[in-house]
Amino acid sequence: MLKKIRVILAALCFIAITLLFLDFTGTLHGWLGWLAKIQFLPAVLALNVAVIIGLLVLTILFGRVYCSVICPLGVFQDVVANISRKGKKGKYSYSKELKLLRYGIWVLFVIALVAGVNAFVALLAPYSAWGRIVNNLLAPVYQWGNNLLAYLAERKGSYAFYTKEVWLKSLPVFLVAVATLVALVILAWKNGRTYCNTICPVGTTLSFFSRFAMFRPVIDPDKCKGCHGCEKHCKAACIDSSRKKIDYSRCVDCFNCIDSCKFGAIKYRFAWTRPAVPAATPATDKAVADKTAVENGRRAFLIGSAVALTGLGLKAQEITEEADTTAFEKENEGGFATIIPKKVPQRSTPLTPFGSESLKKFRNHCTACQLCVSVCPNGVLRPSKDPARFMQPEMSFERGYCRPECVKCSEVCPTRAILKITPEEKTTWKVGTAAVDYDLCIVAKGEVEECGNCARHCPVGAIKMVRKDPDETAEHPVRIPTVNEAKCIGCGACENLCPARPISAITVSGCEVHHTV
Amino acid sequence: MKKIDRREFLKKTGEGAAAVGAVALAASCAPKKTAENLAAGSGEKGPDVLETGKMELRTNPGNGDKVSLLGYGCMRFTMKKDADGNDIIDQDNVNELIDYALAHGVNYFDTSPVYLQGQSEEAVGIALSRHPRNDYFIATKMSNFWSNDRSVAMKLYQDSFKYLKTDYIDYYLLHSLGRGGAEGFKARFEDNGVMDFLLAEREKGKIRQLGLSFHGNQEQFDQIMALHEKYHWDFVQIQMNYFDWKHADGKRNVNAEYLYQELDKRGIPIVIMEPLQGGRLANPVEGVVTMLKEHDPEASNASWAFKFVGSYPRILTVLSGMVYKEHLEDNLRTFMDFKPLSEAELSFLCDECAGIIANFPTVDCNDCKYCMPCPYGIDIPGIFKHYNSCVNGGLIAQSKDQEDYMKLRKAYLVSYDRAIPTLRQANHCVHCKQCVSKCPQSIAIPHELSRIDRYVEKLKQNTL
Numbered sequence: 001m002l003k004k005i006r007v008i009l010a011a012l013c014f015i016a017i018t019l020l021f022l023d024f025t026g027t028l029h030g031w032l033g034w035l036a037k038i039q040f041l042p043a044v045l046a047l048n049v050a051v052i053i054g055l056l057v058l059t060i061l062f063g064r065v066y067c068s069v070i071c072p073l074g075v076f077q078d079v080v081a082n083i084s085r086k087g088k089k090g091k092y093s094y095s096k097e098l099k100l101l102r103y104g105i106w107v108l109f110v111i112a113l114v115a116g117v118n119a120f121v122a123l124l125a126p127y128s129a130w131g132r133i134v135n136n137l138l139a140p141v142y143q144w145g146n147n148l149l150a151y152l153a154e155r156k157g158s159y160a161f162y163t164k165e166v167w168l169k170s171l172p173v174f175l176v177a178v179a180t181l182v183a184l185v186i187l188a189w190k191n192g193r194t195y196c197n198t199i200c201p202v203g204t205t206l207s208f209f210s211r212f213a214m215f216r217p218v219i220d221p222d223k224c225k226g227c228h229g230c231e232k233h234c235k236a237a238c239i240d241s242s243r244k245k246i247d248y249s250r251c252v253d254c255f256n257c258i259d260s261c262k263f264g265a266i267k268y269r270f271a272w273t274r275p276a277v278p279a280a281t282p283a284t285d286k287a288v289a290d291k292t293a294v295e296n297g298r299r300a301f302l303i304g305s306a307v308a309l310t311g312l313g314l315k316a317q318e319i320t321e322e323a324d325t326t327a328f329e330k331e332n333e334g335g336f337a338t339i340i341p342k343k344v345p346q347r348s349t350p351l352t353p354f355g356s357e358s359l360k361k362f363r364n365h366c367t368a369c370q371l372c373v374s375v376c377p378n379g380v381l382r383p384s385k386d387p388a389r390f391m392q393p394e395m396s397f398e399r400g401y402c403r404p405e406c407v408k409c410s411e412v413c414p415t416r417a418i419l420k421i422t423p424e425e426k427t428t429w430k431v432g433t434a435a436v437d438y439d440l441c442i443v444a445k446g447e448v449e450e451c452g453n454c455a456r457h458c459p460v461g462a463i464k465m466v467r468k469d470p471d472e473t474a475e476h477p478v479r480i481p482t483v484n485e486a487k488c489i490g491c492g493a494c495e496n497l498c499p500a501r502p503i504s505a506i507t508v509s510g511c512e513v514h515h516t517v
Numbered sequence: 518m519k520k521i522d523r524r525e526f527l528k529k530t531g532e533g534a535a536a537v538g539a540v541a542l543a544a545s546c547a548p549k550k551t552a553e554n555l556a557a558g559s560g561e562k563g564p565d566v567l568e569t570g571k572m573e574l575r576t577n578p579g580n581g582d583k584v585s586l587l588g589y590g591c592m593r594f595t596m597k598k599d600a601d602g603n604d605i606i607d608q609d610n611v612n613e614l615i616d617y618a619l620a621h622g623v624n625y626f627d628t629s630p631v632y633l634q635g636q637s638e639e640a641v642g643i644a645l646s647r648h649p650r651n652d653y654f655i656a657t658k659m660s661n662f663w664s665n666d667r668s669v670a671m672k673l674y675q676d677s678f679k680y681l682k683t684d685y686i687d688y689y690l691l692h693s694l695g696r697g698g699a700e701g702f703k704a705r706f707e708d709n710g711v712m713d714f715l716l717a718e719r720e721k722g723k724i725r726q727l728g729l730s731f732h733g734n735q736e737q738f739d740q741i742m743a744l745h746e747k748y749h750w751d752f753v754q755i756q757m758n759y760f761d762w763k764h765a766d767g768k769r770n771v772n773a774e775y776l777y778q779e780l781d782k783r784g785i786p787i788v789i790m791e792p793l794q795g796g797r798l799a800n801p802v803e804g805v806v807t808m809l810k811e812h813d814p815e816a817s818n819a820s821w822a823f824k825f826v827g828s829y830p831r832i833l834t835v836l837s838g839m840v841y842k843e844h845l846e847d848n849l850r851t852f853m854d855f856k857p858l859s860e861a862e863l864s865f866l867c868d869e870c871a872g873i874i875a876n877f878p879t880v881d882c883n884d885c886k887y888c889m890p891c892p893y894g895i896d897i898p899g900i901f902k903h904y905n906s907c908v909n910g911g912l913i914a915q916s917k918d919q920e921d922y923m924k925l926r927k928a929y930l931v932s933y934d935r936a937i938p939t940l941r942q943a944n945h946c947v948h949c950k951q952c953v954s955k956c957p958q959s960i961a962i963p964h965e966l967s968r969i970d971r972y973v974e975k976l977k978q979n980t981l
Binding site: 159332333336339403404405450451457497 | 885896931941
């Protein structure tokens with residue numbers, strides 16, 4: 001019964017939170033956005049005391065149900081483990097807690113968190129890892145499915161679905177997602193919750209509380225016949241059935257043991273009498289781990305190749321987009337001119353989203369979960385390749401610009417790295433400043449007499465067209481763009497719509513500290 | 518055993534299915550006949566005009582040519598991709614259409630060296646050369662727009678013979694006169710000696726009839742007409758349709774009524790282009806469709822426009838760019854056993870219907886693609902076509918407070934992205950104005966693109 005409830009709740013949470021990363025329309029966030037906000041690390045980064053206390057109290061009361069229900073990465077491992085276990089019952093066995101590794105990683109994690117080494121933090125954080133996997137590997141599939149529907153809708157004259165451009169936002173982050181997925185699948189396939197109980201810093205943090213849980217599975221030594229059935233079903237490998245002891249620091253309250261005990265010897269009950277201390281057992285784990293690694297080589301290779309193929313598919317998609325051009329023959333009518341794809345310009349300071357307040361604050365609060373990248377409808381946000389901000393989103397305007405009416409990233413951010421803003425507030429915040437490179441500007445170069453496309457599209461009127469030659473007295477003098485830096489907010493409309501290619505003649509660099517204009 | 522190949526079989530079954538469909542359609546929605554129709558027809562379905570009818574022929578008073586009133590405009594054909602991904606004309610399709618047209622009496626084919634990215638002449642040459650040369654008249658043009666250099670003109674002229682596989686051209690036009698004014702004419706044809714050359718070619722019979730096509734305003738037309746004394750235009754091609762008859766804007770272009778009367782006065786045979794105003798009269802605003810269908814439930818929108826121009830006696834031929842078989846068939850039904858419209862019907866079109874159309878903010882783009890390729894990659898005709906279809910379909914929102922605003926907003930934005938790749942949309946126009954001089958309709962293209970872009974921005978930002 002308890003297991004059933006756990007499975008149903010976990011499935012709901014898992015599907016809902018995955019959909020958050022897939023739904024590029026942003027409609028689900030109104031309903032389910034809170035699921036991202038109750039994730040442990042985002043709550044810590046957001047200094048959301050209520051959620052942190054709530055989760056800790058939950059753990060003290062009922063054990064690590066967070067790991068079995070709320071954490072999408074945990075549930076994902078259960079799914080993998082469940083598939084691997086099909087047909088071969090009772091494959092798990094008790095293993096000793098790998099204390100050095102577990103607490104070592106935890107200490108490193110805390111140090112990294114405090115020191116702001118966010119790449120390490122984001123790499124290990126379970127919610128971020130899941131976000132990356134979904135955003136990089138599952139979202140393209142989802143979007144291709146959507147595009148198929150859009151194609152059909154178009155044939156039927158319906159506007160229910162529209163095409164979403166699928167593009168590879170960052171190859172390094174894509175590879176990190178692939179590597180994370182491969183590692184997780186191997187670990188979960190062989191030994192269930194190894195990641196959660198040895199690596200996951202959130203799991204370790206919760207374990208400090210779960211060992212004192214008020215309710216927990218307890219073995220009744222009188223009823224236990226020593227059949228080891230519970231141990232064989234324990235994917236956390238935390239039941240030492242020979243000694244009739246459970247390591248509550250690692251138990252994730254999956255309740256598999258309760259259902260598996262034929263003698264009713266395990267009960268989930270009030271147990272605030274004395275904490276059970278895990279007993280030490282001889283160290284044979286290393287040999288087991290080595291064997292596992294070898295056996296998993298082949299599988300890892302297969303999974304790796306499959307994922308790499310998906311990657312290639314994405315890359316191919318990117319190339320065909322760029323190749324969308326036709327020949328240019330001056331004397332004839334019709335046809336299209338080649339459009340050279342834009343390249344990312346040099347930015348003296350990176351651009352972080354509106355609402356992120358400052359580069360430093362953003363760096364310290366962002367958990368690199370890719371939720372904002374998933375919902376950005378303008379192709380602006382993408383994970384950074386810069387080691388100092390690795391995987392954290394940054395803005396660039398080759399595909400679109402940060403449109404004045406859109407505040408989607410600020411609505412979804414679970415860590416308050418991007419604070420909630422309104423479209424009205426957005427036009428008063430300055431996140432960067434545009435600057436013109438007159439060596440590239442087609443009017444300054446004398447390629448055309450008139451352009452002003454940047455000025456026409458600046459949502460705050462920060463671009464001033466001035467006479468190229470101040471002494472010019474003609475009625476329609478040649479005019480070049482200049483930036484009124486006091487008004488410019490750094491949205492990138494000018495950069496995106498500048499006709500100069502591949503590098504725009506007007507480009508935006510970020511402000512280290514955002515401020516009002 | 519009789520062998521039927523797969524294609525033949527599919528064609529036959531397809532025709533069968535279409536016939537069954539057509540009968541079912543006719544039976545299910547038998548129209549309520551107007552008094553006029555009843556008077557004209559027996560009320561019963563007679564023999565198919567495509568099998569029994571005769572193409573209306575007009576005689577060129579200049580040389581006695583019997584020209585079909587329906588002329589084949591070769592500016593638009595279906596395109597396909599070649600191995601390198603370039604657009605090429607689907608030659609099989611062109612052959613099929615031209616064979617069918619010839620078989621039904623169409624004998625005037627109008628092309629130009631620049632049409633369809635320069636591929637039209639060759640495709641037409643391939644299709645026509647499969648038939649006896651005296652079964653058809655070829656019209657092509659001197660399209661020396663981008664250079665006044667004599668060598669450019671000579672190359673174009675000689676290439677026309679090569680591509681069209683002929684040693685004489687029946688109707689040769691100075692392409693798109695008018696907008697350059699008298700000065701432009703002088704530079705393009707007189708100063709470089711091209712005009713003298715062409716006159717000599719006419720003397721030699723290499724050019725049987727020498728004429729021109731006109732786009733421009735009244736003053737520019739008068740300038741061209743003044744040259745008639747000197748050069749004797751054998752024919753003139755003008756833009757005429759029931760909208761432009763009286764509703765041309767006067768600045769950029771001139772009422773077709775004026776053009777017609779001036780040419781009629783001088784006895785110059787007239788060839789009609791843009792009888793559908795670039796296809797827009799085939800799909801006019803909803804209100805006009807209702808009026809047309811109420812008048813004759815069975816007639817296509819386009820047939821009204823063709824009948825309008827065909828009803829004027831000085832018209833030698835009416836050009837129609839027929840891309841699909843159904844266009845060709847529909848036009849053949851109009852021009853075989855042709856019945857001119859009555860005075861009342863002419864007025865119904867050029868006064869009532871055109872009056873309604875004039876009140877809609879469509880862009881007068883005929884999708885001729887002379888402006889293309891835009892150096893900045895913008896799909897100019899595509900943007901206008903999409904916008905016009907939304908205007909005509911009543912899909913333009915007036916204010917964000919109106920009841921169906923969100924629906925209209927979504928419809929416009931989604932269909933815009935579907936019709937035009939984002940990089941080719943109006944917001945990328947830099948106002949370089951290169952297109953402006955190329956537009957035969959003298960549309961202020963950058964201005965119109967900005968107007969559409971502002972509308973899109975307002976929709977996106979919800980500030981309409």
